[in-house]
Amino acid sequence: MSDRRPRAAWRRSPAEPPATAASPSPEPPTDRPSVMQAGLYRDGHRVSSPATLAETFRQLREHPDGMAWIGLQRPTEQELHSLAAEFDLHELAVEDAMEAHQRPKLERYGSTLFVVLRAARYLDAQEEVEFGELHVFVGPDFLITVRHGAAPDLSTVRRRMEKDPELLALGPEAVLYAILDAVVDGYAPVVAGVQNDIDEIETEVFGGDPAVSRRIYELSREMVEFQRATRPLVGMLHALMAGFAKYGTDEELQRYLRDVADHVTHTSERVDGFRQALTDILTVNATLVTQQQNAEMRALAEAGFEQNEEIKKISSWAAILFAPTLVGTIYGMNFDAMPELDWAFGYPFAILLMAVVCTSLYVVFKRRDWL
16 A cells, blocks of 8 residues: 555654553563553554453454554463454464464464464573563454463554554554564564674683583574574564455555564574574584693693602602612611721722612613603
8 A cells, every 4th residue: 555654653763752641551560460451542543541441341242443562471361252253253373372392483374373482581690691572363343362471562553553543544464564574673682682692601611611511502492592583583474464465454564574584584593594604603612621621631641751750760869878878777787796897998898889879779770761
């Protein structure tokens, strides 16, 4: 449609001021067991904000030309069964939404589209990536989101869409594409944070930080999870684009979805690059650790060799000095009946004997490189 506004009209720019007090209330905090926010829309404008699911169902029946946008977080089993009964949701999709821990996927049950997304956000304080799970049911006159986790912030998507009634008037399909866009846009800060972590890890690796191996391992696991969140999304978006003609998707929404597909493809490629980079860094770190250990072992071996050489020298001189000490000790005894005591050449003979023994030992140790 040529009269539609460009994508920037419904994607909030960084410079856009935050919502005022008149804006719809944000999604409630995550510390409650079950959270719901619902709105009934007609021609792109919110006409009511039902407080309960029963009230939402009643008003939608009274206004069949309207659209219900229901947001749930940590819903109870009773709430999901109530939605399934009202909107004829397939039991397999309801079971997936109830159990969570699903892979990203896109499935169609009759006129209802069921989408599972994995959102992510980067926690600066912990320097780690936190993942959330989002289930979306899209029907002819309703859109239901079931969140498991803090991400993504769907209240921002709701405010963005309500500021563009012309786009919101296109129905649940437009809301789905806005949610896809929000999830994919949420990957950008994660990519930036991970890139910064990898740069820090490279510095730590070459700085010899012994704790860097654990950090590499933890970040690698996060990238595996990130890859599981982004890689299936590429195929999902292409599947949606393949159904443009069959389901008569608005041309403006087609452009939006192609843009989202380009972003998620770029993100997926970056994540693949991160995994390869972390693998290479881990290999380099293991090599550096091995080299350091080899250097330490070599230093210990050299120290042991030098110590052995010193022990050899000490032992050799001790043996050389032992011979004259032995002779002198024997003839230093105070006994009268000892041989050669009265011999005139006894003293020179003893000195000569000590000299010969010492010289012989010196020659032997010298030939063996002990001295």
